[in-house]
Amino acid sequence: MYTNREWVLAKRPAGEPSMDCFELEETETAALTAGELLVQTWYLSVDPYMRGRMSDSESYAEPWAVGEPLNGGIVGEVVEAESDAYDTGDLVTGEGTWAEYSVMDAADVTAVDPSVAAPEAYLGVLGMPGRTAYFGLLEVGDPSPGETVVVSGAAGAVGSVVGQIAKLNGCRVVGFAGTDEKTTWLTEELGFDAAINYKSTDEYQAALADAAPGGVDVYFDNVGGPITDAVFTQLNLDARVAVCGQIAHYNDETVPTGPRKLPQLIAPRATVQGLLVGDFANRFGVATEQLSEWVASGDLSHRETIVEGLSNAPDAFLGLFSGDNIGKQVVQVTTET
């Protein structure tokens, strides 16, 4: 039994979440039952979709309960095992809690191989965001060589992988991101053909027309809002829009207004489709294998923004909405007892 600290949902936010929505509680770890592992958190994942879990409205991810621990992806070390599948000292990843320790079913975790990539990469390029990029782009976006792929939130955990997979598929790739550091990373390090800093211009449509003079064949949308409005004006015949996220809207208290976009779909016979990575669960293994190969070969770069200390987890989460992260945002959990 260990003393544990874990974040619980103190209250639901209205609009933008604030720090008082989170409360750090001290507890003790539960005794394990058969098949369970006690995992000490090395890294925990904060993801934009978690904003939906803070609300009680029905959605694809089960809402977090007020007063209960916040769950999400973690990477950690097995410190107790009531399972033959893992030994103490093994590194695993799976759904844990924003805590120092998580009790996890051995059947629900997968092994982390630090020879492929640093453990924290298993929350990003080799985790849910990487798989989202892989299936979202290849299955929903379905790009062909020579096509133009535009990505919003391009320097984020998902977008940065989307753009690189599109390049590996022979596409022209344009990303929207919010700082010059990010756009430089995209074009200099990740091989994007062009990147637009949407905070340095209001003329998204003109900027996109410059960056994608042949129009847009695939749009992988993580953001929504005015960036998406601009992209919709430049969809090519048979364009595909994969709606992966809409981070610009997650803190909206009411349904926002914007240009009505459906008329713009008719002439190009464009397709807009919402996507959830969970729909591809039976093929996660294939994706992880391919992503691991690309990472190992150097074809796929990845980057993590690491905030240190469990106490800073809410800050790291809230920072997603102001674009503090480059690549995958993770929290390194140090045991501060």
Next chain:
Amino acid sequence: MYTNREWVLAKRPAGEPSMDCFELEETETAALTAGELLVQTWYLSVDPYMRGRMSDSESYAEPWAVGEPLNGGIVGEVVEAESDAYDTGDLVTGEGTWAEYSVMDAADVTAVDPSVAAPEAYLGVLGMPGRTAYFGLLEVGDPSPGETVVVSGAAGAVGSVVGQIAKLNGCRVVGFAGTDEKTTWLTEELGFDAAINYKSTDEYQAALADAAPGGVDVYFDNVGGPITDAVFTQLNLDARVAVCGQIAHYNDETVPTGPRKLPQLIAPRATVQGLLVGDFANRFGVATEQLSEWVASGDLSHRETIVEGLSNAPDAFLGLFSGDNIGKQVVQVTTET
């Protein structure tokens, strides 16, 4: 050579078209060259998509030229033939002009069989609107038995066919239309399970929840605007939205604003797709054959709203935007010389 009267585009409209956009000119029919027919118009078609042709912006239908005759679907009688394919007296349909006489290529027309349906039906259920309904519903909407299909503009030329084909496919069908006469026609004559008069309530979302308590699997959209906003709130898992038309927006002078809808696509993994019937041109024959069978068997009802007189063609066209028509709007062209 015949004296002809034909409507030309006098000027392009800004916003809602007015009568002075149209001008009726007297001309003489041209001499035929090999392969051509001179066709005397019995009925001409006015269609919402023609609003796009009045503007000079690039779109899927070639803009009408200022000062030039307005073209569109017609049904008429061959009065001169420089082709062995048709004789004088034959009834044909194809792309003609808003005129008493049209010169048409014999290769581009098809025969009208009045034993299947009245000639004017070849501009509706057995013409482009019927084919649009057929392919748009079955290929883009792709409904399965037991699913709920919602249609906007349900009492129009396309929508009324969509709903009936959905019923023939074992679906629950809900239509939006703008008068009690229309909604009664839909439920009493066409077999719709429910119909909502959108001009008698502002509570579209509540009305739809009543009419489609199991949510919406397929939405065939001819209209856009607030009706579509309401439908988007109630999309089921894997819902398909076929964007066929957006008549509520064709007269907009600027891009209108409305609720941003993309966030609503993620949880249901819904698909929204623009459609143009021309993409299915290589299968038009199959569609017309099936539609003719259904009409002949009585499985598919159709109705035409007939305005008499070539001089009233612009009125009939403008009436589409106020919902004057039930079923297909056509103009019966009498030779008023």
